[in-house]
Amino acid sequence: MIEFKNVTKTYNSVSRGRPVAALTDINLKIEDGETVFFVGPSGAGKTTMMRLITRMETPTSGSLKVNGTDLRRIRPRRIPEFRSQFGVEFQDCKLFPKYNVYENVAFAMRVLGMPNRIIKERVPRVLAAMNIQHRAKHFPDQLSGGEKQRAALARALVNNPKILIADEPTAGLDPKMSKDVLDLLVSLGSSTKHKRTVIIITHEQALASAYGKRMIRFENGRIAEDTGRAQE
Amino acid sequence: MRKYSLPYLLGRSFKGFSRNGFMSFASVLILTSCLLISGCFGLLIYNLYVNLNELDELNEIVCICRYDDFTEAEHKALYDRISSLENVEEVQFTPRAEALEKMREKYAEHPQVLERFAEDNNPFPDVYTIRYSGSEAQATDLLFTLRNDKKFPEFKSVEDRIETANTLEKLKNTVLWIFIGFLLVLVFISVVIIMNTVRMAINSRSDEVEVMRYIGATGWFISFPFIFETFFTGLISALIAFGAQILIYDKTMQVISSDISVSGLISFVPFSQVWYVVLLSFVGVALLTCYIGSKISLYKHIKV
Numbered sequence: 001m002i003e004f005k006n007v008t009k010t011y012n013s014v015s016r017g018r019p020v021a022a023l024t025d026i027n028l029k030i031e032d033g034e035t036v037f038f039v040g041p042s043g044a045g046k047t048t049m050m051r052l053i054t055r056m057e058t059p060t061s062g063s064l065k066v067n068g069t070d071l072r073r074i075r076p077r078r079i080p081e082f083r084s085q086f087g088v089e090f091q092d093c094k095l096f097p098k099y100n101v102y103e104n105v106a107f108a109m110r111v112l113g114m115p116n117r118i119i120k121e122r123v124p125r126v127l128a129a130m131n132i133q134h135r136a137k138h139f140p141d142q143l144s145g146g147e148k149q150r151a152a153l154a155r156a157l158v159n160n161p162k163i164l165i166a167d168e169p170t171a172g173l174d175p176k177m178s179k180d181v182l183d184l185l186v187s188l189g190s191s192t193k194h195k196r197t198v199i200i201i202t203h204e205q206a207l208a209s210a211y212g213k214r215m216i217r218f219e220n221g222r223i224a225e226d227t228g229r230a231q232e
Numbered sequence: 233m234r235k236y237s238l239p240y241l242l243g244r245s246f247k248g249f250s251r252n253g254f255m256s257f258a259s260v261l262i263l264t265s266c267l268l269i270s271g272c273f274g275l276l277i278y279n280l281y282v283n284l285n286e287l288d289e290l291n292e293i294v295c296i297c298r299y300d301d302f303t304e305a306e307h308k309a310l311y312d313r314i315s316s317l318e319n320v321e322e323v324q325f326t327p328r329a330e331a332l333e334k335m336r337e338k339y340a341e342h343p344q345v346l347e348r349f350a351e352d353n354n355p356f357p358d359v360y361t362i363r364y365s366g367s368e369a370q371a372t373d374l375l376f377t378l379r380n381d382k383k384f385p386e387f388k389s390v391e392d393r394i395e396t397a398n399t400l401e402k403l404k405n406t407v408l409w410i411f412i413g414f415l416l417v418l419v420f421i422s423v424v425i426i427m428n429t430v431r432m433a434i435n436s437r438s439d440e441v442e443v444m445r446y447i448g449a450t451g452w453f454i455s456f457p458f459i460f461e462t463f464f465t466g467l468i469s470a471l472i473a474f475g476a477q478i479l480i481y482d483k484t485m486q487v488i489s490s491d492i493s494v495s496g497l498i499s500f501v502p503f504s505q506v507w508y509v510v511l512l513s514f515v516g517v518a519l520l521t522c523y524i525g526s527k528i529s530l531y532k533h534i535k536v
């Protein structure tokens with residue numbers, strides 16, 4: 001469970017020379033296994049939400065708990081372990097240009113010190129599940145936008161995360177491909193095998209609303225609307 | 233506990249080193265220069281020390297006889313009188329003929345010099361060399377006795393090295409401190425260069441670092457390649473500096489030993505006697521510098 005209580009996040013912006021309020025007084029509960037869309041215009045604070053949940057940033061005030069861990073109290077040496085329960089797909093994919101698709105995905109396992117034997121067995125499986133196995137030996141700049149997204153998604157999924165977060169996975173994709181990627185993400189959340197929480201961040205509210213899932217709309221760092229837990 | 237294979241980690245470090253080509257090259261250049269300057273200075277000082285220590289012992293008093301024609305009996309009596317003085321450890325009599333002989337042997341291969349020391353024209357006096365023990369005050373007492381014309385009219389002059397010994401001691405200390413200060417400045421420069429190189433490496437790979445943090449990499453896993461990259465830099469610099477040091481030392485020795493007027497005064501420690509100290513210090517200083525520089529940079533620029 002992810003639980004925000006009166007969370008405010010202010011950045012000390014070097015460029016603007018004064019603190020920037022990214023999020024103000026956020027109260028929010030996300031249950032295990034929920035699929036949630038974060039929507040809202042650019043600059044509304046959606047990425048900041050993701051950075052707070054993964055403890056890349058700490059709240060300026062308020063309390064934030066993720067699966068029982070109080071993120072304002074967590075000891076630095078426990079943070080890597082904490083983060084390994086997430087799978088994150090980034091706005092601009094952030095695939096390593098010098099690695100091919102296989103190595104990009106394998107890297108996420110190497111970071112956690114997984115033995116080669118398991119890497120060799122699991123990476124092809126995840127690539128196949130993302131339907132990108134035929135691109136395993138290709139480098140990121142040889143891939144189309146949709147393929148990049150799927151490769152990045154494979155990397156996010158390879159460690160079998162409890163919480164999957166995708167930040168603008170449809171950025172730069174045409175409507176058809178956007179829909180495919182969102183379908184894929186939503187299906188990952190509906191899998192009955194793992195009770196996985198999926199958070200999809202997008203500024204394309206129209207696309208998101210088609211799924212009938214919970215939707216939280218951000219505006220100027222505040223929650224403007226929360227459709228509440230979807231009826232399953 | 234997460235386990236990583238060493239070849240994997242080293243491979244990552246090496247990739248980083250080669251990717252960061254220009255900056256790695258620049259830091260190798262600067263590190264090499266710093267090591268080489270310190271090496272030359274250090275070896276210079278070491279040779280200075282060795283030469284100073286090779287100077288005749290400093291707790292000696294040299295008594296020069298007034299006349300060249302004392303009889304053997306007179307010498308025997310004088311020797312016994314000196315030996316019986318307090319704090320005298322050892323008395324050595326050097327007849328003028330022997331002193332001349334030594335000189336002729338030393339310059340046997342240099343006829344121009346030999347001319348000045350012809351057999352029938354001995355410029356040396358008879359000399360008593362006294363080695364003493366005890367405090368400076370006791371040494372002064374002994375000197376006072378020997379210089380007393382009533383007690384030892386046989387001596388024209390009595391020379392001590394107490395002053396010289398003190399001066400040399402001061403000189404050695406001063407030079408050593410200058411060296412240490414110098415070394416610190418050079419190490420500081422190297423650390424700053426390494427810090428900067430690592431900072432640039434971190435910046436150029438900020439995406440990679442960010443992704444690793446998100447995935448749950450430990451600080452150690454993220455830092456390791458950066459630290460080892462600088463170790464490559466350090467190791468390469470140390471080896472280059474060592475090679476250059478051999479050449480410089482050799483050349484200097486050649487130049488000096490080809491000049492007789494200098495080579496008679498200065499003795500050089502052969503490089504074969506010090507090479508491992510030089511190599512170990514270069515590698516040690518380089519690695520330490522790199523470790524400190526990269527640690528500071530990582531601490532400043534990578535968050536958990």
Ligand SMILES: Nc1ncnc2c1ncn2[C@@H]1O[C@H](COP(=O)(O)OP(=O)(O)O)[C@@H](O)[C@H]1O
Nearest residue numbers: 011012013020022041042043044045046047048
């Ligand atoms: N590292 C940062 N330093 C300073 N300001 C930031 C930083 N990250 C985000 N912001 C600011 O916080 C606000 C919210 O940003 P963000 O969470 O990225 O919004 P979104 O993802 O919804 O576009 C914006 O005004 C942005 O400029």
Ligand SMILES: [Mg+2]
Nearest residue numbers: 046047091167
């Ligand atoms: Mg964003």
